[in-house]
Every structure is written in C-alpha cells, then in structure tokens.
Amino acid sequence: MPLGTGPTPVRRLDGLVDGVDLWLKDESRFGDGAWAGNKVRKLEWILPEARRRGTRTLFTVGGIGTHWGLACALYGADHGLRTVLGLVDQPVDDHVRQQLARLEASGAELHRYRNPTRLKLAAPWLIARNLHGGRLPWYLPAGGSNAVGSLGYVETALEIAAQVQAGDLPEPATVVTAIGSGGTAAGLALGLRLAGLRTRVFGVVVNDAFALDAPVIAGLARRTAGLLTDRGAGELPRIAAEDLTTSPDWLGRTYGDPTPASVAMVEKATGLGLELEPVYTGKSLAAIADLADTLDGPVLWLNTHGPR
Ligand SMILES: Cc1ncc(COP(=O)(O)O)c(C=O)c1O
Known part of the structure; x- marks a missing residue:
C-alpha cells in the first residue's frame, strides 16, 4: 500500500x-x-496485511513518547482500524510530553505501565478485552x-x-x-x-x-x-x-x-x-x-x- x-x-x-x-x-x-521516515516504510506492508487478515484492531507497544505508536494510531484510523497502545514510562522531556499529548489526541486507546514487565503481564488482558466481532487484535511488536x-x-x-x-x-x-x-x-x-x-x-x-x-x-x-x-x-x-x-x-x-x-x-x-x-x-x-x-x-x- x-x-x-x-x-x-x-x-x-x-x-x-x-x-x-x-x-x-x-x-x-x-x-x-x-509523516516520513521508517514508520511509513513499515506501515506500507502492515496495513494491507491487516486488511488481508480481516483485522479490526491493532495492538502495539512502546514508550510514552513512541513515534511508532502514534503513526500506527493515525494511519490505522485512516484505514478504518482501531489502535490499542500499551505504553511504558521513559525519561520525560518536553518532546516526550508533547508526544504523549499527541497520543492522547490520536483516538487510540492508551494503557500506561511503569515498566515492560508490567506491560507484559497485562498484555493478555488487553488483547482479550479488545475482542471485536470474534476477532482478536493483531499484536504488532514495538516499532512495527x-x-x-x-x-x-x-x-x-x-x-x-x-x-x-x-x-x-x-x-x-x-x-x-x-x-x-x-x-x-x-x-x-x-x-x-x-x-x-x-x-x-x-x-x-x-x-x-x-x-x-x-x-x-x-x-x-x-x-x-x-x-x-x-x-x-x-x-x-x-x-x-x-x-x-x-x-x-x-x-x-x-x-x-x-x-x-x-x-x-x-x-x-x-x-x-x-x-x-x-x-x-x-x-x-x-x-x-x-x-x-x-x-x-x-x-x-x-x-x-x-x-x-
Ligand atoms: C528516527 C528513528 N530512527 C531509527 C529507528 C530504529 O528503527 P527500528 O525500530 O526499525 O530499529 C527508529 C525507531 O525505532 C526511529 O524513530
């Protein structure tokens, strides 16, 4: 795509x-x-594959300043997909604060965790509660x-x-x-x-x-x-x-x-x-x-x- x-x-x-x-x-x-850079390169292949699989929801993870998560949320929405994001704390500066505000405005469902272990423990629950029309979300690892x-x-x-x-x-x-x-x-x-x-x-x-x-x-x-x-x-x-x-x-x-x-x-x-x-x-x-x-x-x- x-x-x-x-x-x-x-x-x-x-x-x-x-x-x-x-x-x-x-x-x-x-x-x-x-948008530009390496996120777009990956989404060119991920979005049509999501369509091929009949995916309704993308579930992905990253830090609270994740550019990948934001790209996924915005491009996914353009193509009729919901995005659920599992976010892990990272060092906060102005850029990360602005990025988090963009994530909050993106329409994605956000879940925040203190560290990767807590996110890992919560992931099965996040996936199960986002079962839509009998379909599980497609899990995309960090960075796509x-x-x-x-x-x-x-x-x-x-x-x-x-x-x-x-x-x-x-x-x-x-x-x-x-x-x-x-x-x-x-x-x-x-x-x-x-x-x-x-x-x-x-x-x-x-x-x-x-x-x-x-x-x-x-x-x-x-x-x-x-x-x-x-x-x-x-x-x-x-x-x-x-x-x-x-x-x-x-x-x-x-x-x-x-x-x-x-x-x-x-x-x-x-x-x-x-x-x-x-x-x-x-x-x-x-x-x-x-x-x-x-x-x-x-x-x-x-x-x-x-x-x-
Ligand atoms: C600007 C930039 N360069 C390089 C990378 C690394 O690419 P990859 O995640 O595929 O290792 C990323 C994302 O993680 C990035 O945002």
Missing part, C-alpha cells in the same frame, strides 16, 4: 565526519506530506518490527542496489542505521543480500528495553525471509548473526536519553541543513564519527528520522 514516495534520494555527505567516505540515504523524504514490517527495509535495500547500479552512489561497504526495535536493520540485512550487494549492516543499538544484538536481528531477518518464502518467493539466503554487526556503545545511560555526542552531532548536522534528533539518528552519527578510522567505506548512513 503506497504511503510514501521512493526511491529516497542518496547523496554524498561532506562536512559532517572527517576521514570517512560518507553517503546519505534520506529516509526523512519518504513522506506523504504528513515483525516480519511484515521489516519488508519495508527489504524494499529499501533493493532501492539502494538500484541506485548503485544507476551510478547514484558507489557500492557501500557498510550501511549504518540506528536499532530501536530491529526491523530496519533486519530488513536491510536480508534485502542487501537478496540484491547481491556485499554491503554489511552496522546497527547502532539505542534501546536497552529488550535484546537487540546480532543474533536477534539475524533471527528477525530469517523470519522475514520465511514470510517471503511462504508467499511464494522460493528459498532465500539465510542471514546469520555473523553477517551483521551491532553495538550498544553509543546508547548512553538508557533508551531515550541523549548523549553529549549525539546532541553535538545533531547540532552539527543542523548546520548542514539536516533535521535530526538525538535518540536515534544523533547516536548513529556519533558512532560513525568515533569509528571513522575503522569503518570500511564507502559508508552509507540512513537518516531514518521523519519530521512531521
């Missing part, structure tokens, strides 16, 4: 990090005027990172391959993205392999609420391949943990907490006309800056932020 417009542009990114042949794929341009949502980034990888073939960018040795729930990195790892590129995913883990290491991301990539196989794509390559790199070294104290390095990168990027944020994109750029001497280039960095 086309919601955004691809391919998103690629260009060389000079002046941000010294010592790296750095390129940008600008996912912030994958918009429909209202199930096999269906990850297809959005399989498609992005195929876009990258086409852009390499067209001469718009050199074949990247490394593609760098933030990992918040894993669907972006998993979809890329699978899609790059399907496209026959040698590009390796380097994922900067910015969430400590659950495990997001290379075995977990590779597992999601394999489930995504399994979904494609089930839908008729034939046997696909098997992604293993060794096929990608993940690191939590730029997380800082916890999810949602900006680090001085991420704030500095956001400021520097603002000077170059990029609108970023310090929780995902700032941390992934901080990683590139610290690894300038060791990352294999060319390096393609994904700006996954979607201002709205």
Whole structure:
C-alpha cells in the first residue's frame, strides 16, 4: 500500500565526519506530506496485511513518547482500524510530553505501565478485552518490527542496489542505521543480500528495553525471509548473526536519553541543513564519527528520522 514516495534520494555527505567516505540515504523524504521516515516504510506492508487478515484492531507497544505508536494510531484510523497502545514510562522531556499529548489526541486507546514487565503481564488482558466481532487484535511488536514490517527495509535495500547500479552512489561497504526495535536493520540485512550487494549492516543499538544484538536481528531477518518464502518467493539466503554487526556503545545511560555526542552531532548536522534528533539518528552519527578510522567505506548512513 503506497504511503510514501521512493526511491529516497542518496547523496554524498561532506562536512559532517572527517576521514570517512560518507553517503546519505534520506529516509526523512519518504513522506506523504504528513509523516516520513521508517514508520511509513513499515506501515506500507502492515496495513494491507491487516486488511488481508480481516483485522479490526491493532495492538502495539512502546514508550510514552513512541513515534511508532502514534503513526500506527493515525494511519490505522485512516484505514478504518482501531489502535490499542500499551505504553511504558521513559525519561520525560518536553518532546516526550508533547508526544504523549499527541497520543492522547490520536483516538487510540492508551494503557500506561511503569515498566515492560508490567506491560507484559497485562498484555493478555488487553488483547482479550479488545475482542471485536470474534476477532482478536493483531499484536504488532514495538516499532512495527515483525516480519511484515521489516519488508519495508527489504524494499529499501533493493532501492539502494538500484541506485548503485544507476551510478547514484558507489557500492557501500557498510550501511549504518540506528536499532530501536530491529526491523530496519533486519530488513536491510536480508534485502542487501537478496540484491547481491556485499554491503554489511552496522546497527547502532539505542534501546536497552529488550535484546537487540546480532543474533536477534539475524533471527528477525530469517523470519522475514520465511514470510517471503511462504508467499511464494522460493528459498532465500539465510542471514546469520555473523553477517551483521551491532553495538550498544553509543546508547548512553538508557533508551531515550541523549548523549553529549549525539546532541553535538545533531547540532552539527543542523548546520548542514539536516533535521535530526538525538535518540536515534544523533547516536548513529556519533558512532560513525568515533569509528571513522575503522569503518570500511564507502559508508552509507540512513537518516531514518521523519519530521512531521
Ligand atoms: C528516527 C528513528 N530512527 C531509527 C529507528 C530504529 O528503527 P527500528 O525500530 O526499525 O530499529 C527508529 C525507531 O525505532 C526511529 O524513530
């Protein structure tokens, strides 16, 4: 279901990090005027699958500032779906407060919990009480990172391959993205392999609420391949943990907490006309800056932020 417009542009990114042949794929341009970034990529696949399943209610989870939950609520409503959100407390700043106000105004049914364990215990009750017309809600994990949502980034990888073939960018040795729930990195790892590129995913883990290491991301990539196989794509390559790199070294104290390095990168990027944020994109750029001497280039960095 086309919601955004691809391919998103690629260009060389000079002046941000010294010592790296750095390129940008600008996912912030994958918009429909209202929204952009990686949520829209995932919803393009999740919404038609919801329709195929006869889903009436989406049930998903996130922090109290979740952009994914808000995107789900608004796009879901546009397509006749109710959204139930299980929200977990996170560090509160002005942005999170505004985001919570948007969630409250979105029409979604909100349930707040102090920590992920309490949400997990309440989830069966939340699902059971939202049985409508004999149908259970479709549970979507945080960030829309199930096999269906990850297809959005399989498609992005195929876009990258086409852009390499067209001469718009050199074949990247490394593609760098933030990992918040894993669907972006998993979809890329699978899609790059399907496209026959040698590009390796380097994922900067910015969430400590659950495990997001290379075995977990590779597992999601394999489930995504399994979904494609089930839908008729034939046997696909098997992604293993060794096929990608993940690191939590730029997380800082916890999810949602900006680090001085991420704030500095956001400021520097603002000077170059990029609108970023310090929780995902700032941390992934901080990683590139610290690894300038060791990352294999060319390096393609994904700006996954979607201002709205
Ligand atoms: C701006 C931004 N970048 C990157 C990510 C990470 O993507 P994923 O959740 O697929 O790991 C997210 C969401 O979690 C995000 O909001």
